Amino acid sequence: MITKRLELIFQNAAGNRSTLAVIDPRENLTEAEVRAAMELILAKNIFTSPGGDLVAIVGARIVTREVTDIIAA
Amino acid sequence: MPVVSTPLASTLRFQVQVGTDANGQPVYRTRSYSRVKPGAADQDVFDVAQALGGLQVHPVIAVSRVNENDLSASS
Numbered sequence: 001m002i003t004k005r006l007e008l009i010f011q012n013a014a015g016n017r018s019t020l021a022v023i024d025p026r027e028n029l030t031e032a033e034v035r036a037a038m039e040l041i042l043a044k045n046i047f048t049s050p051g052g053d054l055v056a057i058v059g060a061r062i063v064t065r066e067v068t069d070i071i072a073a
Numbered sequence: 074m075p076v077v078s079t080p081l082a083s084t085l086r087f088q089v090q091v092g093t094d095a096n097g098q099p100v101y102r103t104r105s106y107s108r109v110k111p112g113a114a115d116q117d118v119f120d121v122a123q124a125l126g127g128l129q130v131h132p133v134i135a136v137s138r139v140n141e142n143d144l145s146a147s148s
Contacts, residue, residue, distance in 0.1 A: 022104075022125055022128045025129055033128070037128055040120065041121055041124065045110075046110055046113035046117050047106070048108050048110050049108060
């Protein structure tokens with residue numbers, strides 16, 4: 001079974017990376033759309049992290065994970 | 074005794090409909106984002122929920138916010 005998640009990677013005030021994950025991202029996402037959502041998150045500034053506020057966009061990526069059962073649970 | 078309530082933490086949750094079961098009933102899943110600032114405005118939390126919901130495939134059914142407060146007796 002294949003699962004996908006979109007990882008939104010931000011930099012926080014301490015200079016570390018902080019990631020927000022979106023499970024089951026849409027297939028037809030555009031860079032502009034993802035960037036707009038990330039900029040909204042920065043503008044609203046509702047999230048905090050161990051290293052302080054989120055301050056900048058580092059990147060975004062889709063992570064695909066495939067699980068193959070050998071012995072089904 | 075009067076109690077002082079201090080906001081500790083806040084979590085954003087939205088419920089999505091991921092499909093329907095064998096009987097045609099909707100199947101829901103909850104997506105949670107912790108580390109919401111306790112002082113963040115509800116409008117801002119809602120707007121971010123809409124933006125995050127718009128990036129994924131399933132329809133967003135409900136947006137909620139869970140607040141945790143510390144209760145202590147005032148001196």
